[in-house]
Amino acid sequence: KNEVEQSPQNLTAQEGEFITINCSYSVGISALHWLQQHPGGGIVSLFMLSSGKKKHGRLIATINIQEKHSSLHITASHPRDSAVYICAVAFGNQFYFGTGTSLTVIP
């Protein structure tokens, strides 16, 4: 049983497109993280959410606690956004990860 489901698994977009990555979870959470992992392997935390919406530059993250769902949006996508995006939830004192969405943005 996977507590965190992400979709799509793979996504290819043209530069400039609006992108949405979805994350659904099955447990009551304390917080949800969106992470970015570049081909070199390094992981960067993009957002931590427990409610509502957060925006940073071209990135927007939303969470609906009642529906147990979060979305990560990228506006005006750029080739440098190409990476794996991972949703992670904090449940009690445990952390569960989605399998990631591999995004490729083509110039």
Place this chain on the structure above:
Amino acid sequence: DSGVTQTPKHLITATGQRVTLRCSPRSGDLSVYWYQQSLDQGLQFLIQYYNGEERAKGNILERFSAQQFPDLHSELNLSSLELGDSALYFCASSVALTSGDYNEQFFGPGTRLTVL
């Protein structure tokens, strides 16, 4: 640069051996987390320390152990290594006012372990 350092970057060893991975958190961060990322299992939470004390355990094998020292650096010890232990091991740190706080985590660059 997240401010979290991990050493070594790469480690190649043989089955049955023991290795120690080291993590230095960002200055002022009291919480340290260890994660394993393998090709077949993805990212998995191993263990969390808060100010020197173990706070939470995830999918950590009995062959693995960790500790956080008074200067807040942490070590992950992996023993009786098996081929399946080959993975990227990440450390992350966060500011936490209490052990129950959830805060943004800052990840180190990882240690790539290869067991031959």
